[in-house]
Amino acid sequence: MSIAIISPGRDPKAWIAALQHHHPTLDLQIFPHIDRPEDVEMALLWQHTPGYLKNFPNLKLISSLGAGVDHILSDPAVGDELPIVRIVDQKLTWSMTNYVIMGVLNYHRQFLRYYHDQQAKVWDMTNPELPVKVGVMGVGALGGDVLDKLAGLGFDVIGFGFSEKKDFRYPYFQKDQLEEFLSQVNVLVCLLPLTPETVGVLNLSLFKKCTKGTYLINVARGKHLNETDLLIALNEGMLSGALLDVYQVEPLPLTHPFWEETRIQLTPHIASVTNPLAAAPQIIENYKRLKADLPFLNLVNRTVGY
């Protein structure tokens, strides 16, 4: 039985080293040099070409090389019967939470303002702290940790999600309560999974419901955000600024207006990059479970899409 690493968008070297470090005798085949496709029973995927999995007649398990599985589920050739697992990893969660905390604190303590003040040699002591109440959309492994750590720092936090959640540890709002949720916060963090229900959720109709001047942080997927609507919302004052890590098209095209928009701070999809050494053990564990016919770790629920 062999494991294929298929990550045309990511250098597989670190994954090979990490998997071999934890399991030296694994039979790995690395895209594009897969010459025994019939031996492949597990595929590790990052942005494979849709339809490519048809080459593997004996494929039994797919693992994402990241937290998201939208790049797998958007391929119509991935059969419904194939189990899909994803990475849930403390290091990945830690990095994501740190990024969001940095974004919230930067907004709260206005470091961009003071950076510009320094350039202009301006000494301005007025309003040094902006009031902050944070709403996190998506309260799974990542969103839940963001809520906990921000609450630990003393911020008021609430959560929002598309599925029902009983007895959640913070005030939790569902989709029919979106307006109420948005009216209570002025920093909005998107950590939703990308599913047919959440595509384009950050759009003008939502921005219109936001508290005036809300600050947006999108660290989920570019396809959650209608980028033209964001520019309109900034120009009309519905939003005051945004921190973005993900985009409709990546890398962000050089002609994209976001590059020039001073109210947007952007980073190149680095909020939380899976660490192969940290994630390899759970991939190997799932490979062992496949061989032993045991339930998988971090199995994706195909009905909800994450």
Ligand code: GLV
């Ligand atoms: C990164 O975007 C991931 O899904 O891990």
